[in-house]
Amino acid sequence: MDITLRFIGKVKEAHISLNGITVIAGENSSGKTTIAKALYGSLSPFENLERSIFDRKIQSMAIYAQEWFQAANKKGNTGRRENIILTSLYLFGRRIPGRFKEFKLLNPDSDITEEFLIQAAKEYSRDRNPITDASILSNEATNNAIKAINQAYARNDMDYAKLVFEQSLVGVFSNQVATFGNFGKSTIQLGETNLEFGKTNFSIQNFLAPSEYKVSTVVYLPASRFSHRDEDFLKGRLLKQLGSDSALLDLDFTLEQHESIRENQVEFSRLVDTIIKGHLERTESGFVFVEDSHPSDQIALDNVASGVLPFAYIGRLVMNGMIREDTILIIDEPEMNLHPEWQLQFARLLVFLSKKVGVRTVIISHSPYFIRAVEKTLATEGNGVDGRFYLMKEQDKLFISSEVTNSMKEIYTQLYRPFEEL
Numbered sequence: 001m002d003i004t005l006r007f008i009g010k011v012k013e014a015h016i017s018l019n020g021i022t023v024i025a026g027e028n029s030s031g032k033t034t035i036a037k038a039l040y041g042s043l044s045p046f047e048n049l050e051r052s053i054f055d056r057k058i059q060s061m062a063i064y065a066q067e068w069f070q071a072a073n074k075k076g077n078t079g080r081r082e083n084i085i086l087t088s089l090y091l092f093g094r095r096i097p098g099r100f101k102e103f104k105l106l107n108p109d110s111d112i113t114e115e116f117l118i119q120a121a122k123e124y125s126r127d128r129n130p131i132t133d134a135s136i137l138s139n140e141a142t143n144n145a146i147k148a149i150n151q152a153y154a155r156n157d158m159d160y161a162k163l164v165f166e167q168s169l170v171g172v173f174s175n176q177v178a179t180f181g182n183f184g185k186s187t188i189q190l191g192e193t194n195l196e197f198g199k200t201n202f203s204i205q206n207f208l209a210p211s212e213y214k215v216s217t218v219v220y221l222p223a224s225r226f227s228h229r230d231e232d233f234l235k236g237r238l239l240k241q242l243g244s245d246s247a248l249l250d251l252d253f254t255l256e257q258h259e260s261i262r263e264n265q266v267e268f269s270r271l272v273d274t275i276i277k278g279h280l281e282r283t284e285s286g287f288v289f290v291e292d293s294h295p296s297d298q299i300a301l302d303n304v305a306s307g308v309l310p311f312a313y314i315g316r317l318v319m320n321g322m323i324r325e326d327t328i329l330i331i332d333e334p335e336m337n338l339h340p341e342w343q344l345q346f347a348r349l350l351v352f353l354s355k356k357v358g359v360r361t362v363i364i365s366h367s368p369y370f371i372r373a374v375e376k377t378l379a380t381e382g383n384g385v386d387g388r389f390y391l392m393k394e395q396d397k398l399f400i401s402s403e404v405t406n407s408m409k410e411i412y413t414q415l416y417r418p419f420e421e422l
Contacts, residue, residue, distance in 0.1 A: 009034035012398035026392030041172035068145035306337035325358035335370035347373035
């Protein structure tokens, strides 16, 4: 997959080929992490995009349904009656999305009717003060709300897809996608699909079906450590993935996919267990690390050695199936807390995931040692795994990417320079 970024953060232009293992090197504040975030924000929506579109349609329908509920109960309410309506509205608003989902999965071409909503209102009202036919009004406002409910579901899927992608990128970049001072357009081109941010709008052109991109999951491992209390957008997404139940329970998978996941788990366990000698477990209070030599002791995530965590995170994600064939794994500065020996082991781990599992990995790094470990491991153990290396270079006070796969000396010359001064 070929990806092009223009005027995103500090990146003036970057062309990245995402196959096998992709390494993006450069000095601090040269746009490396910006590329990682842009990749995550633009590719993660392809995970279950159809389900995301369906869920947002249901969400819109539920909002209009609450408008109907308020309009249908508006007139003739005493203060006591108003209190009952507020409580019932809360219950109605919480439960109507599930009712809509159930109905639309069975009857995708059927409209929501007033009778449907009245029945739901009766079911979700307070038991001691039930809503009856006599207490529900039909008027212009209720008719308009019902019309809006059905229009929300009938609206073009691409309108909702646009919302999914925009929310993802805005969330990743905290609403600062465009390059500072750039009043033109910021773009992310994924193959033929083009995502475009203007000053006040977002658009998608030449959209291809999700199946064209073969993205099963997208996982982002941030540079800094975090805890289960972290509220950062990206870290929150990772915690959710870590907490996912085993993919072996997913009924949407084929038998062959289940067998592949199980095989990956067995092979991966042999590799990781010899390094960190333990694993992550989920408890009611959060994640803990359990060492093989002390299985009865649980180490809180905040107290786990920083160098252990990257291995433990990936181990957990392989074991619960969140990392599997066609996963895109994005890792920001994996060398940060790793001893040189473990940098070599981590490079071997990533090559294994690409070669055996079919994971596409993006590595952000400014460590010449770790980059060399990846380069050497690809050469000795890659067996055909595609490896691409890019170096961020300054241009017009911004940065561009330059592929240096066949001229690795450029990376080492730039990153070794401080050591020569010492």
